[in-house]
Amino acid sequence: xxxxxxSSTRVLVQGITGRxxxxxxxxxxxxxxxxxxxxxxxxxxxxxxxxxxxxxVRRAAAEFPADASLLFVxxxxxxxAIYEALDAGIKTVVVLSEGIPLHDALQIRRAxxxxxAMVIGGNTSGVxxxxxxxxxxxxxxxxxxxxxxxIGIMTRSGSLTNEVTAQIVKAGFGASTLVxxxxxxxxxxxxxxxxxxxxxxxxxxxxxxxxxxxxxxEEEVAExxxxxxxxxxxxxxxxxxxxxxxxxxxxxxxxxxxxKGTVEDKVAALTxxxxxxADRPSSVGEMLQSVLEKVG
Amino acid sequence: xxxxxxxxxxxxEESDIPVPRRSLISDASExxxxxxxxxxxxxxxxxxxxxxxxxxGLIQFASTREEARTKAEQILGSPANVPSLLVEQALxxxxxxxxxxxxxxxxxxxxxxxxxxxxxxxxxVARTMPDRIIMERVKLSEGLLPxxxxxxxxxxxxxxxxxxxxxxxxxxxxxxxxxYDAELVEINPLVVTGDGALVAADGxxxxxxxxxxxxxxxTLGREYFESDVEYEGAxxxxxxxxxxxxxxxxxxxxxxxxxxxxLVNYGGGxxxxxxxxxxxxxxxxxxxxxxxxxxxxxxxxxxxxGTIARADVIAEGLVDAIEQLKPEFPVVTAIRGTxxxxxxxxxxxxxxEPLTDTEEAVERAIELTTEVRR
Numbered sequence: 001x002x003x004x005x006x007s008s009t010r011v012l013v014q015g016i017t018g019r020x021x022x023x024x025x026x027x028x029x030x031x032x033x034x035x036x037x038x039x040x041x042x043x044x045x046x047x048x049x050x051x052x053x054x055x056x057v058r059r060a061a062a063e064f065p066a067d068a069s070l071l072f073v074x075x076x077x078x079x080x081a082i083y084e085a086l087d088a089g090i091k092t093v094v095v096l097s098e099g100i101p102l103h104d105a106l107q108i109r110r111a112x113x114x115x116x117a118m119v120i121g122g123n124t125s126g127v128x129x130x131x132x133x134x135x136x137x138x139x140x141x142x143x144x145x146x147x148x149x150x151i152g153i154m155t156r157s158g159s160l161t162n163e164v165t166a167q168i169v170k171a172g173f174g175a176s177t178l179v180x181x182x183x184x185x186x187x188x189x190x191x192x193x194x195x196x197x198x199x200x201x202x203x204x205x206x207x208x209x210x211x212x213x214x215x216x217x218e219e220e221v222a223e224x225x226x227x228x229x230x231x232x233x234x235x236x237x238x239x240x241x242x243x244x245x246x247x248x249x250x251x252x253x254x255x256x257x258x259x260k261g262t263v264e265d266k267v268a269a270l271t272x273x274x275x276x277x278a279d280r281p282s283s284v285g286e287m288l289q290s291v292l293e294k295v296g
Numbered sequence: 297x298x299x300x301x302x303x304x305x306x307x308x309e310e311s312d313i314p315v316p317r318r319s320l321i322s323d324a325s326e327x328x329x330x331x332x333x334x335x336x337x338x339x340x341x342x343x344x345x346x347x348x349x350x351x352x353g354l355i356q357f358a359s360t361r362e363e364a365r366t367k368a369e370q371i372l373g374s375p376a377n378v379p380s381l382l383v384e385q386a387l388x389x390x391x392x393x394x395x396x397x398x399x400x401x402x403x404x405x406x407x408x409x410x411x412x413x414x415x416x417x418x419x420x421v422a423r424t425m426p427d428r429i430i431m432e433r434v435k436l437s438e439g440l441l442p443x444x445x446x447x448x449x450x451x452x453x454x455x456x457x458x459x460x461x462x463x464x465x466x467x468x469x470x471x472x473x474x475x476y477d478a479e480l481v482e483i484n485p486l487v488v489t490g491d492g493a494l495v496a497a498d499g500x501x502x503x504x505x506x507x508x509x510x511x512x513x514x515t516l517g518r519e520y521f522e523s524d525v526e527y528e529g530a531x532x533x534x535x536x537x538x539x540x541x542x543x544x545x546x547x548x549x550x551x552x553x554x555x556x557x558x559l560v561n562y563g564g565g566x567x568x569x570x571x572x573x574x575x576x577x578x579x580x581x582x583x584x585x586x587x588x589x590x591x592x593x594x595x596x597x598x599x600x601x602g603t604i605a606r607a608d609v610i611a612e613g614l615v616d617a618i619e620q621l622k623p624e625f626p627v628v629t630a631i632r633g634t635x636x637x638x639x640x641x642x643x644x645x646x647x648x649e650p651l652t653d654t655e656e657a658v659e660r661a662i663e664l665t666t667e668v669r670r
Contacts, residue, residue, distance in 0.1 A: 076509060102399055102504035103477055107436050109404030139634060159549020159574055162601035163654060183550060186401040212554050239554035242561035250550020250572060280559060282655055
């Protein structure tokens, strides 16, 4: 089992005929993802790697009902495309684009909350349930990073995920599902909202979160642990302990503002809740070994 | 994109938010005309984007023409690299209020924060008296409703007149926040003058970088950056941050770079610069190396775990850059991911040792800075 998606999830791809959309659709299909249809305005009747294309999400969903939609669209069109998916009743949406305008992101977030939908992203590689299905761009053929296993992973970063996941694999583990919530200042789904899914998944033994300075998502994870919403072992790898205040460290969301978002606060909250916090990627594997051996 | 105070105040004025009489000058010789317009006493304020202007002596009061000229010369001549001065009427202050609008990522709304403890940083208030901060969340689809503005203004303890003018002002400030795709609009302090008027004595407006394509009014220029190299990097689409240390980081991906930054500091090293070598920039190695050389590092550390941004493509670019630019500093590499064997060959070809472990690479870079010092 896995969370967010598995090999039975019916996936729609918006922007399927573009260069990236078509390239990654092929990989997704090869990986075992159940891609049922695609949508690109003006391209109905075409096929992309055997997947039928429709003008609109509504027309696609009428013929091929979908559980989830993956967006390959430029950031400025993300809001329109996400609303289109939500309007068609799709409850899981993954948006990869980096640079969604801030006010658009706020509106999308609120719309998703009120529709009871989960919109994941932006600025992410997507979601992969190893050995089953993926929505996004993951070079799953690199075995020392994408090995199937029983560790749930959530991350705000693409590049760092490879580094940390390689350490997890090196320690003898693998991933159940990896959810990239993305590096923007308004992640459309937050760590703490995915956590209950990992809690409920019998094939996830522990969760690793890959976080960094900025925002309060790591603090919310600590709250979820303290509230008993999440009870499995949790290891956090956090970057930006020594980052200067007020400097935007690459990601739009990686900034300390109004005194909030320091890694110090995050470490205090997480350790206070009983989670383990790694100060470097290589410690993540050892920490997992220590907690999972105890569990038995 | 952070705007200068004078730009924020222009926007305030256009939105009917009261601001002091003011005049912008870029040379001390213009001070006479400016004080003529503004009157005495006046404030001379450096137009720089970094905070802490007061403590750095970049805001000075003057009550005579001579004093104003001396202060202007002093600030413009300071090593802080001040491009212009705002000369402003000094206000008769009764009370100081903090007021801002920003994004609340959790609820997906705009967040108004206000406090009667104005004039100090909101961080300070949040730490010492969190219950003195008034918060009001605004749905973007509905906009700021008048009752919400009243909630804020009554919360600040203003009298009936103050609530009326303050609410009208807050509605205008919210419109400005929306119209300019702001990440932050802040008035600190919002001054209540002796005769009960509300005036924005300072102003901050930050436009969301991801919205600049639909915000054509302001254009990034050199004056928005601390250094030439940061400006040029931004123009090339290669984000670049310059620090005071010794190791130049040319790493792929912000998340990874932040961890490397930590590892360097844990190990007793220091960072000279941070050049984003990931995303679409992995094909711009020569330009990135050129920028890197201008930040004058003692050692450069290249760490990537490129899977889509292929390792061998990154290595090819790096080899090109080294051959063309012949940097004098040592380059330490840990370039992993797709095409690793070819990567190692390429790097050995230009005399680099291809490491595969991040922490080992960081240690090596720190060792090299120590040796260079000797």
